Amino acid sequence: MRAIEWSYWLVFFGLALACGGAGTTPDKTASDQAEQRDSPAGAARSDPHSFARPDEAVVRHLDLDITVDFESQRIYGEAVLSIDNLAQASQLYLDSRDLDVSRVSLDNEGETTFRFGEEDPVLGRPLVIDIQPQTRAVHVEYSSRPQAAAVQWLAPEQTAGGEHPFLFTQSQAILARTWIPLQDTPAVRMTYSATVRVPRELMALMSAENPTQLSTDGVYHFTMPQAIPSYLMALAVGDVAFGELGPKSGVYAEPALLDRAVAEFQDIEAMIAATEELYGPYQWGRYDVLVLPPSFPFGGMENPRLTFATPTIIAGDRSLVSLIAHELAHSWSGNLVTNSNWDDFWLNEGFTVYLEQRIMEAVYGRDYSEMLAILARQELDNTLEELGPESRDTWLHLDLAGRDPDDGMTDIAYNKGYFLLRALEEAAGRQSWDDFLKSYFDHFAFQSIDTEKFVAYLKAELPKNAPQALEKVDIEAWIYGPNLPETAPRPTSPAFEKVDQYLAQWQSTGTLDTAVPAQWSTHEWLHFLRHLPSPLASEKMANLDEAFQLSQSGNSEILAAWLQAAIENQYEPAMPALEHFLTTVGRRKFLKPLYTALAKTPEGKERGRKIYAKARGGYHSVSAATIDEILGWEE
Numbered sequence: 001m002r003a004i005e006w007s008y009w010l011v012f013f014g015l016a017l018a019c020g021g022a023g024t025t026p027d028k029t030a031s032d033q034a035e036q037r038d039s040p041a042g043a044a045r046s047d048p049h050s051f052a053r054p055d056e057a058v059v060r061h062l063d064l065d066i067t068v069d070f071e072s073q074r075i076y077g078e079a080v081l082s083i084d085n086l087a088q089a090s091q092l093y094l095d096s097r098d099l100d101v102s103r104v105s106l107d108n109e110g111e112t113t114f115r116f117g118e119e120d121p122v123l124g125r126p127l128v129i130d131i132q133p134q135t136r137a138v139h140v141e142y143s144s145r146p147q148a149a150a151v152q153w154l155a156p157e158q159t160a161g162g163e164h165p166f167l168f169t170q171s172q173a174i175l176a177r178t179w180i181p182l183q184d185t186p187a188v189r190m191t192y193s194a195t196v197r198v199p200r201e202l203m204a205l206m207s208a209e210n211p212t213q214l215s216t217d218g219v220y221h222f223t224m225p226q227a228i229p230s231y232l233m234a235l236a237v238g239d240v241a242f243g244e245l246g247p248k249s250g251v252y253a254e255p256a257l258l259d260r261a262v263a264e265f266q267d268i269e270a271m272i273a274a275t276e277e278l279y280g281p282y283q284w285g286r287y288d289v290l291v292l293p294p295s296f297p298f299g300g301m302e303n304p305r306l307t308f309a310t311p312t313i314i315a316g317d318r319s320l321v322s323l324i325a326h327e328l329a330h331s332w333s334g335n336l337v338t339n340s341n342w343d344d345f346w347l348n349e350g351f352t353v354y355l356e357q358r359i360m361e362a363v364y365g366r367d368y369s370e371m372l373a374i375l376a377r378q379e380l381d382n383t384l385e386e387l388g389p390e391s392r393d394t395w396l397h398l399d400l401a402g403r404d405p406d407d408g409m410t411d412i413a414y415n416k417g418y419f420l421l422r423a424l425e426e427a428a429g430r431q432s433w434d435d436f437l438k439s440y441f442d443h444f445a446f447q448s449i450d451t452e453k454f455v456a457y458l459k460a461e462l463p464k465n466a467p468q469a470l471e472k473v474d475i476e477a478w479i480y481g482p483n484l485p486e487t488a489p490r491p492t493s494p495a496f497e498k499v500d501q502y503l504a505q506w507q508s509t510g511t512l513d514t515a516v517p518a519q520w521s522t523h524e525w526l527h528f529l530r531h532l533p534s535p536l537a538s539e540k541m542a543n544l545d546e547a548f549q550l551s552q553s554g555n556s557e558i559l560a561a562w563l564q565a566a567i568e569n570q571y572e573p574a575m576p577a578l579e580h581f582l583t584t585v586g587r588r589k590f591l592k593p594l595y596t597a598l599a600k601t602p603e604g605k606e607r608g609r610k611i612y613a614k615a616r617g618g619y620h621s622v623s624a625a626t627i628d629e630i631l632g633w634e635e
């Protein structure tokens with residue numbers, strides 16, 4: 001087995017070298033084309049983050065045959081792209097970044113020529129393949145490189161089991177091109193099939209129909225019959241086992257975590273039922289969750305049929321499962337109706353936060369979802385303050401051209417988007433608004449749309465059920481303007497008001513009543529910790545820590561909020577817990593505020609850099625890029 005893999009690899013490299021990374025040199029090569037035509041911002045390009053030209057020739061289906069080689073940290077093999085050559089084009093433009101291509105052939109011609117365009121550090125380089133008007137399929141033999149930004153190769157020590165390596169990909173927003181040559185724009189949707197070869201003791205999973213058991217030969221076959229955008233391509237390989245939750249859902253996790261994961265996610269079937277009731281049928285067959293090792297850079301990623309999730313949501317009391325509601329909601333908002341371009345990111349995330357809250361309300365009640373809404377409002381207010389309320393990045397419709405989309409994809413899309421939809425709900429009345437949303441998902445199912453399409457549909461359809469609604473919400477100001485309109489909804493929560501009273505009482509009396517917080521839910525704790533008086537003397541911090549064991553909290557959200565306060569108040573006794581957290585968890589949402597708080601003082605920054613020197617190697621590239629920036633880190 002090893003020997004076969006190895007020889008395949010040598011042959012591959014031999015070919016790659018022979019080709020010098022570009023096509024052989026026949027008479028009519030793609031390189032004859034003017035270089036400037038590759039620009040993603042060119043006239044007819046609708047997506048500034050892709051070199052693809054789907055209006056000329058568009059990929060409809062992808063068939064992968066790949067090998068995952070942990071030793072060389074490469075994914076290599078063949079991608080067969082079935083295309084529709086709409087404009088009888090003589091070139092197919094694909095996206096690639098850190099990919100080596102050894103050979104390209106056509107269904108109708110055999111081997112063909114290709115070239116790479118100029119490299120952009122964020123976008124990578126266009127792979128331009130010579131095709132013919134009648135070409136139906138393009139075979140690309142390629143290999144990813146060890147530094148492929150989507151892929152994290154984990155050593156056994158980075159897993160719960162500690163015995164086997166692990167691999168996962170994170171393709172959103174524009175990283176699919178670092179492990180597959182394709183048209184990496186959410187405007188293009190394709191179906192896919194894949195054969196994936198992995199070490200025999202590991203299971204492979206994708207954003208597709210998945211196995212529940214190890215194969216005997218390390219070979220796995222996948223199909224995704226619904227057309228999806230490239231950012232939903234996903235692969236994970238590791239020592240995982242499957243646990244059933246219900247007829248439509250289950251969870252994959254490392255064996256050491258499986259029981260806890262199964263217990264935590266018991267409400268998933270109820271969430272699916274609630275969402276179907278609100279927005280129509282779940283269109284993807286099964287809904288499973290894969291719990292990844294803690295370096296996963298996000299809370300969750302809505303890979304179709306298989307949400308990828310951080311283990312930090314396993315709190316033991318199901319109190320962080322709104323994240324699952326969020327990723328499940330993307331099965332409608334995002335995966336079914338997709339933003340056609342990252343400037344329209346709020347169509348994915350704003351709608352999803354809104355759906356998330358509706359699911360949480362349906363399953364856990366309005367009091368619960370209102371707590372989430374207040375936390376969202378607080379986060380939004382903080383983001384507006386950080387960005388500056390007049391910043392261009394506070395528009396819902398973003399302008400990300402010429403930038404790494406990752407830099408402009410903030411909380412605005414999520415929470416300002418959420419509050420716009422909530423404002424519309426309040427203006428239209430719940431029934432009319434629900435009817436509208438259901439018809440929206442139905443109307444645009446399996447399409448990629450932009451903000452203008454949504455606005456046009458809203459203006460055409462909503463007044464039919466709610467004639468006055470749009471007079472009450474200034475859509476243009478929300479979408480094409482900065483800050484938050486004055487009329488934005490302001491949720492209230494009696495539970496949080498009690499927490500405020502408790503805080504006020506503690507401040508005025510100076511004595512800590514320990515009975516009240518003992519009853520608090522995670523969200524009341526978060527509200528409390530985010531509103532601690534500032535500054536807070538170490539002695540008071542110590543009182544809290546002793547009374548509630550906050551530095552030892554097993555709830556990642558509570559611990560992160562506490563560590564934030566500890567940094568801000570220079571509470572030394574929590575620093576070992578901080579170091580432990582930062583060196584074991586790679587979730588960017590936690591890392592970013594903690595390192596930012598550290599970087600505010602020279603001593604803190606020094607501490608942050610010391611910790612980061614140990615931690616960085618364990619982070620996914622997405623998190624490392626963010627923290628590099630915060631600490632001014634250079635490799």
Ligand code: BES
Pocket residue numbers: 172173297298299300301302322323326327330349409414589
């Ligand atoms: N799709 C996002 C994650 C994402 C966004 C990855 C942009 C890359 C670029 C996912 O659905 C998400 O929003 N995750 C959140 C959780 C949520 C509850 C707000 C996260 O990871 O924190």
Ligand code: ZN
Pocket residue numbers: 326330348349352
């Ligand atoms: Zn999301």
